[in-house]
Amino acid sequence: MVGFARRSVLALALATSAAALATGWGAGTAAAAERLKVGVLKFGTVSWETSVIKAHGLDAAAGVEIEIVELASNDAARIAFQAGEVDTIVSDVLWAARLTAENRPVVYIPFSATEGSIMVAAGSPIRTLADLKGKKIGVAGGALDKGWLLIQGYARQSAGIDLTRDAEPVFGAPPLLQQKLETGELDAALLFWNFAARLEAKGFRELMPFDEAARKFGIEGNVSLLGYVFRAGFAAEHPAALKGLAEASRKAKALLAGSEAEWQRIRPQMRAEDDATFQALRRRFLDGIPKRPVEAEQADARRLYAILAEIGGERLVGPARTLPDGIYWSGLKGGS
CATH class of the missing domain: 3.40.190.10 (Periplasmic binding protein-like II)
Incomplete structure (x- = not known):
């Protein structure tokens, strides 16, 4: 009788262990x-x-x-x-x-x-960074935005212009800057990629994406x-x-x-x-x-x-x- 009881307890223990493993409890919690x-x-x-x-x-x-x-x-x-x-x-x-x-x-x-881009209207006369001189440029991300800094650096290197002084940067939230570019209140706008994509779908074009500016400084990929x-x-x-x-x-x-x-x-x-x-x-x-x-x-x-x-x-x-x-x-x- 005692042997039968021991076998029953052992069988119950084995069954409980199997159930625990199947449900993630007991020993299964280690995994x-x-x-x-x-x-x-x-x-x-x-x-x-x-x-x-x-x-x-x-x-x-x-x-x-x-x-x-x-x-x-x-x-x-x-x-x-x-x-x-x-x-x-x-x-x-x-x-x-x-x-x-x-x-x-x-x-x-x-x-x-994926990074941002400077966007302009399809028919804009702006074709190079040099053409931004005297223009009103929307900048998302603030004065220390990495894209804005890199574009500034390349504009100095390639065209000898300081966009902070020779253009008119306007800082603001991306949706507002996108809207102002669409209505013609801005000549160009540096926007995060998802806002640039929305403008692209409406016929606007990239003047220069961030990664292109980076390559101008020797970045390989x-x-x-x-x-x-x-x-x-x-x-x-x-x-x-x-x-x-x-x-x-x-x-x-x-x-x-x-x-x-x-x-x-x-x-x-x-x-x-x-x-x-x-x-x-x-x-x-x-x-x-x-x-x-x-x-x-x-x-x-x-x-x-x-x-x-x-x-x-x-x-x-x-x-x-x-x-x-x-x-x-x-x-x-x-x-x-």
Whole structure:
């Protein structure tokens, strides 16, 4: 009788262990997914990617459970990140470098190489940067916007003009500047890529994209100046979370690169009011997918950072005149 009882207890224990493994409890918790709070703007391009990730379970497949936290603006995202309310946001590598130089170290995983452009009306007589002399130029992102600084530097180098003095820069929010360019109140506007895409769909043309200006200074390829930023301490404690997000991000981008249906699914998030706008947004997003080895990315980022530091000075980059070591997450080596 005792033997029977012992066999019954053993059978029950084995059954319970099997159930625990099947449901993720008990011993299965050792392989539980890492949790990751990702801050996104509701209609931002990061939300397109995270939507694809969640719809296809790409996070779970990569061993990470992504929780999407919607934030109201880029400033709100940076505040939430620094307060520890989210584990990661997509931000600028220059900001990541500045935090690190100020003893708030972070690491960075490239997200997009798509940058802004100077846009003009289709029939505008402006054909070169020299033609901006005396013109009213809208500038999104403020006086220290990296695109604006680089354009200024190349205008000095190529045309001998100082756009801060020889033109009339007008700083403002991108939607307002886009509207003012459309109504003719501005002669040109330097806008983030998604606003440039919307203008392109309406027949406006690029005068000079950011990456073309960068190449004028010897930058060899497109640099992913936007990326997922993590606190270095978090990255050290949760490398599986970073690896999972990087893998899910790559797979989401691959889906978007090859699936018309996927684009149609996320189209409401894009706020594309017509097909021309939809196609322009899609093309520019896909053009920005990082494709280069991270070592090549980092080498060009160092060159570009040094150029921008020289032009923008301490107001732009803080105490670091060179890109701090260790910004790019070490888990990316050998690929991006």
